[in-house]
Amino acid sequence: MARENVHTRPLNDREASVLQALIYEYITTGKPVGSRSFVQKYSFSISPATMRNIMFDLESMEYLKQPHTSAGRIPTDSGYRFYVNSLLDTYDFSLKEREISVKEEAIKNEVQLDKIFSVITRMLSSESHYAAVMLTPRFDFTVVKRIVLVPMGNNDILFVLITRTGMVLTKKVTISANVTQDDMYAYSAYLTEELCGYAVYEIMDSIFERLRQERSTYSNKDMALDIAQLAISDYEEPRLHIEGIENLLKIPEMVEEERLNSLLSIIEDKNILKRILEKAIENEGIRTLIGEEVEEDKVKGCSMVSASYKIGNKLVGAVGVIGPTRMDYEKVVPLVDYTGRVVTELLTKMSK
Amino acid sequence: MARENVHTRPLNDREASVLQALIYEYITTGKPVGSRSFVQKYSFSISPATMRNIMFDLESMEYLKQPHTSAGRIPTDSGYRFYVNSLLDTYDFSLKEREISVKEEAIKNEVQLDKIFSVITRMLSSESHYAAVMLTPRFDFTVVKRIVLVPMGNNDILFVLITRTGMVLTKKVTISANVTQDDMYAYSAYLTEELCGYAVYEIMDSIFERLRQERSTYSNKDMALDIAQLAISDYEEPRLHIEGIENLLKIPEMVEEERLNSLLSIIEDKNILKRILEKAIENEGIRTLIGEEVEEDKVKGCSMVSASYKIGNKLVGAVGVIGPTRMDYEKVVPLVDYTGRVVTELLTKMSK
DNA sequence: ATTAGCACTCGGCCCAAACGAGTGCTAATA
DNA sequence: TATTAGCACTCGTTTGGGCCGAGTGCTAAT
Numbered sequence: 001m002a003r004e005n006v007h008t009r010p011l012n013d014r015e016a017s018v019l020q021a022l023i024y025e026y027i028t029t030g031k032p033v034g035s036r037s038f039v040q041k042y043s044f045s046i047s048p049a050t051m052r053n054i055m056f057d058l059e060s061m062e063y064l065k066q067p068h069t070s071a072g073r074i075p076t077d078s079g080y081r082f083y084v085n086s087l088l089d090t091y092d093f094s095l096k097e098r099e100i101s102v103k104e105e106a107i108k109n110e111v112q113l114d115k116i117f118s119v120i121t122r123m124l125s126s127e128s129h130y131a132a133v134m135l136t137p138r139f140d141f142t143v144v145k146r147i148v149l150v151p152m153g154n155n156d157i158l159f160v161l162i163t164r165t166g167m168v169l170t171k172k173v174t175i176s177a178n179v180t181q182d183d184m185y186a187y188s189a190y191l192t193e194e195l196c197g198y199a200v201y202e203i204m205d206s207i208f209e210r211l212r213q214e215r216s217t218y219s220n221k222d223m224a225l226d227i228a229q230l231a232i233s234d235y236e237e238p239r240l241h242i243e244g245i246e247n248l249l250k251i252p253e254m255v256e257e258e259r260l261n262s263l264l265s266i267i268e269d270k271n272i273l274k275r276i277l278e279k280a281i282e283n284e285g286i287r288t289l290i291g292e293e294v295e296e297d298k299v300k301g302c303s304m305v306s307a308s309y310k311i312g313n314k315l316v317g318a319v320g321v322i323g324p325t326r327m328d329y330e331k332v333v334p335l336v337d338y339t340g341r342v343v344t345e346l347l348t349k350m351s352k
Numbered sequence: 353m354a355r356e357n358v359h360t361r362p363l364n365d366r367e368a369s370v371l372q373a374l375i376y377e378y379i380t381t382g383k384p385v386g387s388r389s390f391v392q393k394y395s396f397s398i399s400p401a402t403m404r405n406i407m408f409d410l411e412s413m414e415y416l417k418q419p420h421t422s423a424g425r426i427p428t429d430s431g432y433r434f435y436v437n438s439l440l441d442t443y444d445f446s447l448k449e450r451e452i453s454v455k456e457e458a459i460k461n462e463v464q465l466d467k468i469f470s471v472i473t474r475m476l477s478s479e480s481h482y483a484a485v486m487l488t489p490r491f492d493f494t495v496v497k498r499i500v501l502v503p504m505g506n507n508d509i510l511f512v513l514i515t516r517t518g519m520v521l522t523k524k525v526t527i528s529a530n531v532t533q534d535d536m537y538a539y540s541a542y543l544t545e546e547l548c549g550y551a552v553y554e555i556m557d558s559i560f561e562r563l564r565q566e567r568s569t570y571s572n573k574d575m576a577l578d579i580a581q582l583a584i585s586d587y588e589e590p591r592l593h594i595e596g597i598e599n600l601l602k603i604p605e606m607v608e609e610e611r612l613n614s615l616l617s618i619i620e621d622k623n624i625l626k627r628i629l630e631k632a633i634e635n636e637g638i639r640t641l642i643g644e645e646v647e648e649d650k651v652k653g654c655s656m657v658s659a660s661y662k663i664g665n666k667l668v669g670a671v672g673v674i675g676p677t678r679m680d681y682e683k684v685v686p687l688v689d690y691t692g693r694v695v696t697e698l699l700t701k702m703s704k
Numbered sequence: 705a706t707t708a709g710c711a712c713t714c715g716g717c718c719c720a721a722a723c724g725a726g727t728g729c730t731a732a733t734a
Numbered sequence: 735t736a737t738t739a740g741c742a743c744t745c746g747t748t749t750g751g752g753c754c755g756a757g758t759g760c761t762a763a764t
Contacts, residue, residue: 034757047707052758070713070758150500152514160512160522162504168522170512185537245597246619255607267598386726399738404727422727422744707764713757723748733738 009061016086018044018054019063023075023083027326030253032072077291077325080303084288084329091334113167116346117241120319124339125244128332130323134241135277137309137316140201142167143351147191149184149227157184159231165311165350171231177223187224200232238317240270240277254324258300265298266322272296273322280306280318286337291325301325305332307340311347319343361413368438370396370406371415375427375435379678382605384424429643429677432655436640436681443686465519468698469593472671476691477596480684482675486593487629489661489668492553494519495703499543501536501579509536511583517663517702523583529575539576552584590669592622592629606676610652617650618674624648625674632658632670638689643677653677657684659692663699671695 011019021042025033035051038044044051055073058064063079066072075083117134125132143164150158155176161169179187198207208229211221248254248263266272276294280287289304305327306320319339321332363371373394377385387400387407396403407425410416415431418424427435469486477484495516502510507528513521531539550559560581563573600606600615618624628646632639641656657679658672671691673684 032757036757048757049707049709049759050705053706056759066758068714070756071715072757146502146504148500148502150498150512150514152498152518156518158512158514158520160502160510162502162510166504166508166524168510168524170520170522172518172520246616249601249612249616255612260601260607264598264601384726388726400726401738401740402736405737408728418727420745422725423746424726705764707762709762710760712759715754715756717754718752720751721749723746725744725746727742727744729741729743731738731740734736 011058011061011082015054015058018051019058019075019079020083020086022055022058022064022073023079024330026074027328027330030326032067032074034072038072077293080290080325080329081288081293084290084333087329087333088286091337113165114239118243120339120343121241121243124319124321124335125247128244128321128323128335129247130321130327130332131242131244131248132319132321133243133273133277133306134319135274135281135317136238136241137311137347138238138281139235140204141199141311141314141316142169143197143199144192144195144203145197147195147228148188149191149224151179151181151184157227159227161231163351165347169235171235173227173231175223175227179223183223187221187227190221190224191228195228200235203232238274240274242267242270242273248323251324253301253326259302259324262299262302265296266302269298272298276304277306277318277320280320281308281315284308284310284315286333286340288329288333303327303329305329305336307336309340309343309347311344311351316347317343363410363413363434367406367410370403371410371427371431372435372438374407374410374416374425375431376682378426379680379682382678384419384426386424390424427678429645432642432677432681433645436642436685439682439685440638443689465517466591470595472691472695473593473595476671476673476687477599480596480673480675480687481599482673482679482684483594483596483600484671484673485595485625485629485658486671487626487633487669488590488593489663489699490590490633491587492556493551493663493666493668494521495549495551496544496547496555499547499580500540501543501576503531503533503536509579511579513583515703517699521587523587525579525582527575527579531575535575539573539579542573542576543580547580552587555584590626592626594619594622594625600675603676605653605678611654611676614651614654617648618654621650624650628656629658629670629672632672633660633667636660636662636667638685638692640681640685655679655681657681657688659688661692661695661699663696663703668699669695 022033022038025038025041035048035055039046039048039051046054055064058079059066059073062076063082064073065076067074114136117136121132121134123132124134144161145164146162148160148162150160152158152172155174155178157173157175157179159171159173161171163169194211195203195207208225211225245263245267253259254263276289276296286305286307289306291301291303294302294304301324302322303325304320304322306318308315308318310316319336321327321336323332374385374390377390377393387403390396391398391400391403398406407416410431411418411425414428415434416425417428419426466488469488473484473486475484476486496513497516498514500512500514502512504510504524507526507530509525509527509531511523511525513523515521546563547555547559560577563577597615597619605611606615628641628648638657638659641658643653643655646654646656653676654674655677656672656674658670660667660670662668671688673679673688675684
């Protein structure tokens with residue numbers, strides 16, 4: 001009987017479970033999966049020949065491919081995609097107790113939020129055994145708690161912004177006029193008074209404008225506003241943390257020509273990763289990019305699992321794991337998801 | 353004639369120039385150097401046979417070795433050592449105009465000294481085409497210019513230290529007592545008054561003690577001292593910047609088994625590099641470690657060229673380049689030397 | 705629809721041969 | 735005495751054939 005030339009149709013149960021098992025096997029061993037040993041190892045109660053027929057069908061539906069004639073099968077990108085989707089279907093996304101312990105104590109006392117991000121990224125990398133990345137929160141959602149101006153001499157002023165999260169941001173501002181120490185105290189009080197409780201994006205969007213309107217009344221606060229606007233205007237971009245590149249170098253297939261080049265691009269040009277993660281911020285929750293789905297032409301043979309995180313209910317940043325297409329999705333997907341939630345919780349709690 | 357069994361003696365001119373050329377050739381091509389092509393390429397006016405005799409002598413003096421019988425020669429660690437030493441002899445260490453331009457403008461306006469260090473490290477790596485490292489200056493030589501205490505609420509105080517170099521260091525300190533805003537102003541003034549102009553190590557060593565002595569008189573400044581001591585006591589360790597690992601991955605021989613492991617160790621355990629660079633701080637000027645001279649048993653087949661830098665006349669940090677033993681010393685040595693000088697100049701100027 | 709059987713494919717491994725770049729030694733030479 | 739030509743020898747690398755084994759597709763029987 002000539003097998004129908006299937007191109008796309010829903011998989012039946014048996015095909016689905018074969019595909020799932022096969023990808024699992026390939027992820028584990030890294031070697032093409034052949035019919036005989038596969039049937040044995042997974043105790044399918046069908047013969048190798050039948051398995052071959054199924055494989056043939058899966059191949060013509062482009063879930064599988066052969067690295068060369070008369071070798072076993074390996075998953076295509078769509079194969080991995082199917083696998084990940086079915087994981088997402090079954091994975092329990094309620095945040096339950098896990099063995100993965102975020103060392104919260106280590107984190108609590110840090111003013112420098114950046115260090116927290118380093119720790120989290122490093123943990124994610126060591127838990128996953130791949131490389132981890134994290135994009136720091138967008139600055140514009142940061143909420144102001146207090147502002148202090150400190151004179152530094154030579155008309156330089158240090159603008160210190162303390163956020164609700166307890167983070168400290170400093171920026172040096174140079175002005176032309178002379179300002180006394182007492183002026184500084186007054187300005188600090190004024191700015192704190194007016195800006196406290198607002199997010200940076202609100203301040204930029206409207207608060208400054210409103211205060212300027214009132215300027216006729218408070219014209220002596222003019223300078224204070226100038227300073228604040230100057231300091232806030234070019235505040236820092238989100239930064240990218242990367243950890244665990246060494247894990248990728250330990251994976252044999254990543255050190256092969258083509259993949260190694262991808263890796264080099266990633267390390268060299270951090271903007272590539274930034275772009276990818278910025279996309280991840282656009283949607284809530286987890287996101288996987290498999291092989292070619294990573295739309296950066298310099299990146300080949302890599303996959304990326306990412307999750308966005310929030311402060312309150314604003315999406316502000318993203319974390320992720322980078323690995324070979326043959327990645328242990330089953331482990332990584334929940335891990336990244338969980339990490340995203342932890343970061344959300346942490347930042348939200350801090351900003352209360 | 354049986355050649356004398358030379359073990360150690362000064363090289364004659366011809367031997368020296370052969371050795372130098374041979375190492376240069378090996379550094380360039382990475383392949384064992386054989387007598388015939390070598391004589392041709394470098395227009396030595398001797399026959400291959402004579403060259404072989406010279407090589408034999410150099411080998412018995414352990415400047416050269418053969419990877420296997422009947423292959424060409426490659427340098428031993430002592431060979432490289434000789435090469436580097438003769439470079440150091442001839443290199444003009446007076447700081448003259450160079451094509452390497454440090455983008456000083458880009459650097460001037462940064463408060464965050466850390467960013468400057470990133471820039472310098474990245475430049476060093478891209479200029480050298482190897483990996484660059486930099487150990488940030490020891491904190492204890494930093495000179496205090498001004499201290500400001502900022503209340504953060506919940507008994508938390510932000511301790512802001514402005515250094516003479518214009519760097520800003522912040523530290524959150526939690527105290528048990530209640531302190532008013534006015535107290536803060538007073539404390540800030542007091543601390544600035546007393547500590548300004550002193551280096552941190554002096555403050556730790558004696559100033560605190562002296563001020564405590566006077567405490568009977570100024571007993572209400574007690575709290576201020578406590579806060580300062582708390583904040584300064586566990587100030588940050590020098591940090592390590594690394595850039596340009598990707599350059600190393602591009603070198604074929606570094607991706608081979610053994611070397612790759614060295615690389616992995618270096619990336620994974622930054623303390624290894626820290627130890628090496630800390631040693632470099634002990635002496636002024638340039639320092640090269642070739643192959644086995646790197647006394648970290650996990651590191652094999654790598655060399656390191658480093659230079660210490662100063663603030664004023666105190667040695668406070670070090671920069672360096674890591675590469676394969678077969679490194680382009682001729683280029684790297686002056687480059688690292690120069691970078692060290694630039695950093696010294698920069699920091700010294702800033703702290704004036 | 706499933707299975708057993710079979711011919712066929714193809715990468716990996718082993719081995720042997722050929723190659724080539726290089727050496728050390730010896731004897732001739734300047 | 736230092737240099738050189740000549741030559742036999744070494745050894746890593748490349749080339750190619752043969753074999754093995756895992757795997758496939760197809761066909762015919764169940």
